[in-house]
Amino acid sequence: MCGIVGYIGKKLAIPVLIEGLKRLEYRGYDSAGLAVLEDNDLFIEKTKGKVQDLENLVKSTKHSGTAGIAHTRWATHGAPNRVNAHPHTDCSGDVTVVHNGIIENHRSLKKYLEDRGHHFKSDTDTEVLAHLIEENYNGSLFETLSTALAEVEGTYGLAVISKKEPDRIFAAKKGSPLLIGKGKDEYFIASDVAAILRYTNEIIYLEDGEIAELTAKEFNVMSLDMKKVSKKVQQISWNLEMIEKDGFEHFMLKEIFEQKTSLRNTLRGRLNYDEGTARLDGLLENIEQLKNASRIIITACGTSWHSALIGEYIIEELAGIPVEVEYASEFRYRGPIINKGDIVFVISQSGETADTLGALKETKRKGGTVLGICNVVGSTIARESDAGVYIHAGPEIGVASTKAFTSQVLVLTMIALMIGRMKNLTLENGRKIVKALDDIPDLVEGILNRNSEIENIAKKLSKHNNALYLGRGYNFPVALEGALKLKEISYLHAEGYPAAEMKHGPIALIDKNMPVIVIATKDVIYEKIMSNISEIRARNGTILSVVTSGDEQIKELSDIVFEVPETLTFLSPVINVIPLQLLAYHVAVIRGCNVDQPRNLAKSVTVE
Numbered sequence: 001m002c003g004i005v006g007y008i009g010k011k012l013a014i015p016v017l018i019e020g021l022k023r024l025e026y027r028g029y030d031s032a033g034l035a036v037l038e039d040n041d042l043f044i045e046k047t048k049g050k051v052q053d054l055e056n057l058v059k060s061t062k063h064s065g066t067a068g069i070a071h072t073r074w075a076t077h078g079a080p081n082r083v084n085a086h087p088h089t090d091c092s093g094d095v096t097v098v099h100n101g102i103i104e105n106h107r108s109l110k111k112y113l114e115d116r117g118h119h120f121k122s123d124t125d126t127e128v129l130a131h132l133i134e135e136n137y138n139g140s141l142f143e144t145l146s147t148a149l150a151e152v153e154g155t156y157g158l159a160v161i162s163k164k165e166p167d168r169i170f171a172a173k174k175g176s177p178l179l180i181g182k183g184k185d186e187y188f189i190a191s192d193v194a195a196i197l198r199y200t201n202e203i204i205y206l207e208d209g210e211i212a213e214l215t216a217k218e219f220n221v222m223s224l225d226m227k228k229v230s231k232k233v234q235q236i237s238w239n240l241e242m243i244e245k246d247g248f249e250h251f252m253l254k255e256i257f258e259q260k261t262s263l264r265n266t267l268r269g270r271l272n273y274d275e276g277t278a279r280l281d282g283l284l285e286n287i288e289q290l291k292n293a294s295r296i297i298i299t300a301c302g303t304s305w306h307s308a309l310i311g312e313y314i315i316e317e318l319a320g321i322p323v324e325v326e327y328a329s330e331f332r333y334r335g336p337i338i339n340k341g342d343i344v345f346v347i348s349q350s351g352e353t354a355d356t357l358g359a360l361k362e363t364k365r366k367g368g369t370v371l372g373i374c375n376v377v378g379s380t381i382a383r384e385s386d387a388g389v390y391i392h393a394g395p396e397i398g399v400a401s402t403k404a405f406t407s408q409v410l411v412l413t414m415i416a417l418m419i420g421r422m423k424n425l426t427l428e429n430g431r432k433i434v435k436a437l438d439d440i441p442d443l444v445e446g447i448l449n450r451n452s453e454i455e456n457i458a459k460k461l462s463k464h465n466n467a468l469y470l471g472r473g474y475n476f477p478v479a480l481e482g483a484l485k486l487k488e489i490s491y492l493h494a495e496g497y498p499a500a501e502m503k504h505g506p507i508a509l510i511d512k513n514m515p516v517i518v519i520a521t522k523d524v525i526y527e528k529i530m531s532n533i534s535e536i537r538a539r540n541g542t543i544l545s546v547v548t549s550g551d552e553q554i555k556e557l558s559d560i561v562f563e564v565p566e567t568l569t570f571l572s573p574v575i576n577v578i579p580l581q582l583l584a585y586h587v588a589v590i591r592g593c594n595v596d597q598p599r600n601l602a603k604s605v606t607v608e
């Protein structure tokens with residue numbers, strides 16, 4: 001969603017802020033703005049559009065300020081235009097604020113402030129913060145922030161600067177990600193570490209209810225009631241190269257290709273062939289609890305929810321524990337029943353998705369155990385879970401999630417294997433799974449080497465306006481994921497469906513203009529999916545099948561076939577999704593879509 005960057009130090013602030021915003025643009029982008037303190041004044045510039053538009057506006061200006069804040073916006077309240085772009089100022093123009101999150105009581109606060117003579121310029125919820133600070137100002141912005149925020153309901157990650165205190169910048173967090181970067185005689189504020197990785201990897205994560213004051217030399221963190229909080233500086237292992245395109249045209253393509261290494265990183269040090277099991281250090285203390293779990297609930301959003309569905313099948317098959325999968329947004333609000341003996345897994349690439357975090361909190365409030373599966377180290381969900389596993393996929397910048405998905409599936413498989421081996425799974429079967437897991441990165445690499453085959457298929461698919469994705473068993477979630485990828489970045493209408501359910505509705509859509517992508521690799525229900533393909537054939541649908549290498553039967557029924565290597569059935573999603581990711585990518589490129597920044601979408605959805 002919206003991204004925040006702040007800087008105080010010796011460097012010129014504007015280039016640091018623009019560079020940071022560019023790194024954050026993947027989170028959401030419909031307008032951007034910045035504010036810089038200079039000679040006891042504030043220079044503010046903002047615009048509708050991309051960070052590049054903002055950069056064009058400021059590049060000819062000569063501003064020597066070395067402290068400032070900046071924002072890239074994904075509109076929640078108020079249209080995406082210049083007036084609604086952040087930063088927002090108070091009436092006097094002394095205080096300026098950038099904010100990520102939603103101020104839920106902004107209407108009542110606005111009314112109160114208007115009654116007290118404040119004039120509002122924008123339609124945003126954020127602007128109330130600037131006026132609230134103005135209204136409460138007592139000579140110390142740090143203290144004022146605590147008083148003002150006590151009146152605020154909702155979520156915020158925010159940064160504030162004021163002409164009245166030009167040697168410092170301020171930050172506050174509740175429910176939206178925010179961190180401090182420590183440099184040499186300089187400090188940064190960012191909603192995402194990617195914004196400041198170029199300058200530092202020493203990070204101080206803010207917790208909910210904390211406010212911070214930064215000068216070029218030091219930082220101070222307080223609770224909302226102004227009690228000092230001591231904070232640890234953490235070193236993170238990500239570096240700048242990991243968040244650059246590395247010669248690829250798009251981050252998405254880079255990340256698809258990275259799967260040959262990201263999957264190895266996910267598995268590294270975690271497989272034990274001799275014992276036919278996996279070792280996940282983050283879950284060591286929960287092993288007994290997992291073994292004795294009466295039920296596992298997995299909750300997530302988007303692509304992570306698709307990997308959860310695969311996890312459901314794998315855990316039930318290997319570990320014999322009933323699993324339920326829920327959209328986090330539904331789970332958190334419907335009063336879920338969490339019994340003693342239940343374990344709730346939350347899956348989130350970013351570790352910041354508001355609904356997933358809400359589901360985590362709801363579980364904890366009910367006394368349940370939450371285990372996190374996250375990619376971003378130090379993210380809120382990772383920190384707030386009772387324990388968990390990192391997927392180690394490395395930074396994912398492309399809005400459409402790719403490498404996180406496959407790594408999540410491998411982690412879920414390792415969890416299922418680990419529990420299964422403590423229960424009824426035999427050593428022999430355990431070893432088979434370890435071997436198959438170990439082989440996955442090479443198989444993925446083999447498919448990636450056939451990228452041009454997919455590009456050719458994409459040329460045909462890109463001429464259509466709709467697509468249906470079908471799969472059964474483990475390949476049903478793959479169908480959902482394939483369809484999601486296509487619609488996210490190419491704006492083609494695509495639906496994923498369990499192949500057998502097709503005859504209860506979607507079959508009505510099938511004619512020669514409806515391409516149907518069937519994921520039909522060999523498994524126990526292979527014969528059944530073949531019948532489904534015949535049903536499509538009989539209605540003149542165009543069939544593109546993903547099949548196990550050497551399959552002649554489905555080949556005969558299909559218009560186009562893409563062969564993939566054989567693996568264990570429950571690992572086939574990791575293989576089968578690769579051609580679908582590439583297919584979506586190439587269709588989007590052919591159709592001239594902005595692959596890394598698809599319209600209306602954001603990488604990290606930090607609002608409900």
Ligand code: G6P
Nearest residue numbers: 301302303304348349350353401
């Ligand atoms: C957004 C992204 C998706 C992602 C989903 C869940 O919708 O565009 O790619 O799958 O959020 O994100 P998470 O970070 O929680 O996995």
